[in-house]
Amino acid sequence: MSTIVTNTAATKSWKLKIASYVCLTFFGYISIGLPLGVLPIFLHKTLGFNEVITGIVISLQYVTTFFIRGYAGTIVDKKGPKVAVYISMVSFAVSGLLFALAIWQQHTPMLSLVTLSVSRLIMGCGEGMIGASPVNWAMLVVGRQHTAEAISYNGIFTYGSLAIGAPLGVYITQFLGLQYIGAFSVLFSLLGLLYAKTKPAVKESSVAADISFIQVLKKVAPYGLGLGLAGIGFGSISNFITLYYDYWNWQNAAYALTVFSAAFITGRFIFSNAINKHGGINVAIFCILTEVVGLGILFMAGNAGLALIGAAISGLGFSLVFPALGVEAVKLLPASRAGVALAAYGLFIDLSLGVTGPFSGTIVNLFGMRSLYAFSAGLVFAGLILLLYLKKKNRVEALAE
Template structure:
């Protein structure tokens, strides 16, 4: 029996994979606000050291996306995801060891950094493996739906992870929290154990950079989309406080409402009407939201800009991801997904420092001008890409 011949069964399997992905991302999300606090308040190191302990896992993720994609193509998505979840658990255990009182500050910090580096590799393998496996189960024709579910698992974890992490830190301490981070991916590992694998397919191999050459336009569009989200996440509260406005904490709430609403209502559209069309409309909406944030005369319109940004950002990743999957044969799918996601990782990692320098010399509203210009450039790339596809289509 081929799972793709039974869509309802395949969808149930993919929902189980999404649940396992959510559990694994919770291990990232609940530790995100806690690690820097621990480094600064317990190790008594600098804020820069705290920032490094957080950012090093994202750097590890970016640098290992290619390896994760190749692993998914070579061994299959299931094995790739299982290895990622095991590395997640080991990373949590290593970070727990960093809190042992027998270690010196330097030793504890070094162990923590090692754990965070391993966490990034685990995230790469888990996410890319899960996506490749899920598309194999559902079929290329429903890859947009798979990408939508992947995003819901990721962002759902981040939505609840921050407050949950701080609450766990208060009640069970850093070691207890890292114990939770060790157990969560193991629960995901148990949940996927009996799900059927999709065996890797044979075919002519290509280098990672050759595949990047195929998909860079879709990757650039999703990366440029990420600038607006990263700018909003990093600077929205400071933007409100600089104007003396109330409700500074509601920016991500409005963004999240728009993001989740569109994912729930429109997750099927890339598969039905084409990813390029969805991306063009989405990037237009995001650009409008960012420009509104830049020019907003008061908090009401600024919050509406955050909502528009969420509405626009929501479908760019699954829409362009569906196009990426169409551009490569099945045996190169994992590598293509790894390269595609790396563009978004790079945007998330670079936006904060780069636009922060601009904010230091201008104003916090200017970061949203950059977000709007980035979304507009992404819109142009998507429009040009669609024109190329239409012109190359057989008559």
């Protein structure tokens, strides 16, 4: 009996430790979530730009994120995650200031567009730095054996901030004005910076043979590609759900982002141990299949209620894809390169989300808004085929050893 109590207390202890570090992700990603429910409409209807331009501007942050991930991983491994967190919070604050300036410039659409583009690029720097730093900070404190849990908890705070941020951004716009989204971004960034200062600076002490980022990228690429294809579903929802609702004259599009994120968080809480029990590949296969079903419902939805169900099922499906495949990817590298491994792996979701904006805009222009989620479901299904191939390949290699 006492052993059970002791084990339970120990489990709670490391779970709380993980949460106390990865909650830093919330302070960063809230800045990403705040404009999601209002920015597409502002670009398309207030400034007057078409769906392709709208998708490109929204996706610009992922361009910077893509290029900075590797550098961020090196900082985490060599200087410690605290430095990367500091850089990210400053970036989010600057992005928020530029966002407010862009809203003030709305009567000069092209100038506003340029300012918004710079804001999104700097936001991408913040996302690139925050993407792997809190989770690595937690792993350094509690041990690499808790990698799956650390990645899962990090995702809970990531999508929790999106679930809160999207509707909060709508309310801020309604009651205060769109420019105040920038002010709140600055506020949350400063709070994150102050909280990070209370945490001890740590870094990996073990030494392993240095591996170039390109070599790391090649190792994690099969799992990263699966993640990237799965991310297209999330990208099409986060970038275009507000315009999809507007096309059908439905109300409260921000709630689709909320239910997506809420289902995502629920999935991580309820099935948090599934990866350890069934293996990363198996869990990812089941999750991607679920995501395809959710996107199919979004495509066929005849009303806002069904669209919410589709968004929720998509979120539930996407919930464990990142940690499931991330565990498999990180295992390929030594502990001293965990930061770079996660950074390289994360590049694929950045690339996915970066491509999804202009891709979705192009699909809408060529085939109409109603076809968007059919195309998204098809590409996510391609990820399922890839994972089935990887599972078969791994089984053959295991038998050959």
